[in-house]
Amino acid sequence: MNLSPAETALQKALQETSLILSAQEEARMVRLIARNLAQDTDYILAPTFIKLLCTVRRKDWAKKLNRLVQKMDKPWIQSEDIAWAVSYIHDPDPSDQVLSDALQQSLSNRIRQNGHNAIESFQTLHADLLDSGKPALNAKQIHMMAQDVAAAFDLDSEEANLFIEETLYQDQKQRQIDKEIHQIARDRKRDEIKKQKEWENSLVSFKEIPPLLHCSHKEALKWIAENKIPVAQKIKKHGKDIWRFDPKEIKALRPQITHWRNGSVGKDKKNKYINLGDLNIKNKVLASVAAMDRYAAHFITARSLKRRIILVTGPTNSGKSYTALKTMAESESGIALAPLRLLAHEFKEALADRGIEASLKTGEERIIVPNSRFLAATVEMCPMDNPVDVALIDEAQMLTDPDRGAAWTAAIMGVPARQVFVLGSPECIPIVKRIAKLCDDPCEEISLQRKSALQVAEKTISLSKLQAGDALIAFSRREVLDLRAVLLQKGHHVAVIYGALSPEVRRAEAKRFNDGEADILIATDAIGMGLNLSIKRVIFSTIYKFDGNSRRLLTSQEVKQIGGRAGRYGKHETGTVGLLAGAGDPSFIKRQLDAPPGEEKDLRPLVQPDSAIVSAIAKEINSDSLFGVLTRLKRAVLRADDPNYRLAEMEETFAIASSLEGVQGLELRDRWTYSVCPVDDRDNGIQRLTRWAADHAAGKSIPAPTMGKLPHPSRATRQELERAEKRHKRLVAWRWLSLRFPDFYPDLESAEQTTRELNDWIEAVLRQQRRKTEL
Structure with a gap:
């Protein structure tokens, strides 16, 4: 052979x-x-x-x-x-x-890369481990990890023993604090639930209303229909709605009976909008105190203005913001609200191009321009007090987003501007008009068409046929980096954009693509909003997306929002939307692009409380428990069948409030602030936040997270990149809190410098165009 x-x-x-x-x-x-x-x-x-x-x-x-x-x-x-x-x-x-x-x-x-000494390295290693979402280490594991750190830094036996003993002591101390917080939280939540049940047991049926108000059965029904008599709770029993009422609140309405019968204007009608600053209101139904059942009334400054809403809709690349920015630039004052910090920066730059220096306000950043009457901000940071001439609120289709939709509701209802430009896709038209009606604001519509043509590729496109100017769309960080590795092997220069990257890194990657330094862009739906990208073709690598609950087909709105990025006006006359070979039938893309605007089943805008509402409810129910306030809010203040509004789920807020219940010495308003801090419980963010809050309550300063020592970008692995991204998220949360509690989160400038260095490192890693499969 x-x-x-x-x-x-x-x-x-x-x-x-x-x-x-x-x-x-x-x-x-x-x-x-x-x-x-x-x-x-x-x-x-x-x-x-x-x-x-x-x-x-x-x-x-x-x-x-x-x-x-x-x-x-x-x-x-x-x-x-x-x-x-x-x-x-x-x-x-x-x-x-x-x-x-x-x-x-x-x-x-x-x-040794995690820190400059054993203590710093252990803290970074431990924080990274918590960020991975793995269970907390037990005492034996802490001991072994401390031994590994001591060995890594070549500590002699005496130094190693001292280091390990101190590490075990601090861990035991933290465990005891965590245990006490958990125990107190459990007891307080049990008490609040008990109070809630006692309140519910005190409620009476409709037949008790006439005797309580000394009125007839018919009058009671009439006043309930007119929302004069509050229904405290509605429950279904044997398929029927059962109304229940709070007898204390009903008795408090007796002075109004004469006004109601005579048809004269009583106190409530005269003061159409209750001022939440007046916390001396007694015995009012909670919904009225909280202004949740007439949420628009909560925004007193906006209601005092003669506002006009201009709803500007159109597909991506139709120039929706141009008219609003032009009108704003010609006015004396204005507010431009964006969904992302990156877009707030772009609005600030767009105003600067028109000769206007605007301040900037986002959750983790403030740039104040003295004497400027213009502001670019993220939607959640909308100021509600100082009137301006023009406001711009972008991406209004976010109104139906379960996580952030309530912020758009508050912004549209509460922005104190005489002209309010609301920009979005056509899907948002019905709900914006509904909001305008609730605010008694006139609403005019402007419909725009796409400036450049958009076509669909009839056949699927293989990876070998990708061209300069193509954007390949995936729906997870892993898929983006896997595709990046494949395309680097094929000799392409690649830029990437996905949700875990900071706005600064996203902009840097977008610039590399726009400047031609990278010929292919691989991105998630993070490019669906903002980022001026010179994309010629958008190519979907899949027609499915995991939305946090299940893997489902892309919606028409998602395909339009992302696919519409193809064919940037002024750069490409025509944009093309296609599907990667093996991803499915390309006709699916055409059907979704051609589909009419989707109809939202529930047009009631999402709402959630703010600090003033939380304080008002707490005072009314005589409680300093945030968990108790939110429980009452969810179960009694704004009912699921309210005709005008829907209460946002606020699952993460509830989870944080529940965890913070055991932190003693923290004011209710401060706990509310912590509860809306941007954290992700998938990386144990709530546990970290609770520990920070406990230190705050104990009067301790919370040091800023470090970036640790990182390898040279050319040697970075995918795991090291992910760790850097998670460290950046820790810094974002810390900086967010520093702007609200500067005495307890000091040295913001140092944290911002660390953030910049971390962003630079991440961008340097992504710039590496070596053909390496692990990244």
Whole structure:
């Protein structure tokens, strides 16, 4: 039997090295030797053979180390540590001890990168582990991790013992604090639930209303229909609505009976909008005190103005903001509200281009221009007190977003401007008109058409057919980075944009793409709002998206919002929307683009309380419990069947409020502020926030998170990039709190500098155009 040169070389190498290979290894080695064999030769040097064999065996070594790590119960050892460990080994038949030593060396290298000393490194390593969403470490694991950190920094035995003892002491102390907070929270929540049940048990049926008000049955029904008599609770029983009333609140209405019967204007009607600053209101129904059942009334300054709403709708690339910005630039004062910090910056720059220096206000950033009467801000930061001439509120289709829709409701209802430009896709028309009606504001509509043509690719597009100016759309960070790795292998220069990246990094990546430094953009739906991108073709890599609950088909609105980014006006006459080969039927894209605007089933705008409303309810129910206030709000203040409004879910706010219930010494308003801080519980953000709040309540300063020591961007792995992104999220939350509690979150300037350095590092990593599969 004639052997190939590679097979012959393998046999010679086995004889020379006396190594034994499995049949599977021999097959792989033949292929590797064939690629590395010099022309017209059937011999390979022993060192080269051994190097190739190590490459083949590293996968099995990694599996062995994975089993070892699971046995050791050290979750801080990452897959990257194992990958680096096996890359250090050049002995084709290493012992278990050699593998273990290589892993310890790899781990020590990463630990030293986390900080400048053992304490800082341990804190960063521990925070990163919590960010990964893994369960908290037990005392034994804390001890082992402290030992690993001490070993990494080569502490002598005395220093190591002191470090480990102090680490264990601080961990035990924190565990005790956490336990006390949890216990207090559990007891307080139980008490609040008990109070809620007692209140519900005190409610009376409709038949008790006439005796309480000394009126007839018919009068009571009439006044209930006119919303004069508040229904405290509605429940369904045997398919029928059962009304229940708070007898204390009903008795408080007796002085109004004469006015109601005579048709004269009583106190409530005369003062159409209750001033929440007057907290001396007694015995009013909670919905009236909170102004949640007539939410528009809460915004006193806006209601005092003669406002006009101009609803400007159109698809992406139709120039919706142009008219509003032009009108604003010609006025004496204005507010431009954007959905993202990045877009708030763009509004500020757009006004600057028109000769107007505007201040900037976002959740984590303030740039104040003295004497300027113009402001660019994120929607949640809309000021409600100082009247201006013109306001612009962008992306109004966000009104139906379950997480942030209430912020758009508040902004549209409460922005104190005489002209309010509301911009969005056609889907938002019915709900914006509904809001205008609730505010008694006239509303005019302007409908715009797309400035450049948009076409659909009839056939799917393969990765090999991608062209400069293409944007490839995926729907997760992992998919984006996987596609990036594939395209780098194919020789493309790639820019990426996804939700975990900061606005600064997104803008830098967008600039690389627009300037031609990157020929392909890979992005999630994070490009759906804002970012001026010179995209010629938008190509969906999938027609499915996981929305947090399930994997579903893309909606028409999503396809229009993202696909509409193709064909930027002034750059490309025509934009193309297509589908990647293997992703499905391209006709799906055409159907979704051609579909009429979707009809929202429930046009009641989403609402949620603010600090004033929370304080008013707390005073009315005589409680300092945020959990109790929110529970009452959800179960009694604004009922699910309210004809005008829907209460936002506020699941994360409830979760934070529940956790903060055990933190003593923190004012209700401060706990409310913490409850709306931007955190993600998937990375244990609520636990971290609660610990910060506990330190705040104890009068302690909370140090800013560090960025840790990071490797050179050219050596960064995907895991290191993800850790940097999570560290950035910690800094965002800390900076957000620093703007609200500067005495307890000091040195904001240093935190901002750390954020800039972290952004620079992340951008430098993404700029690396090496063909490396792990990133």
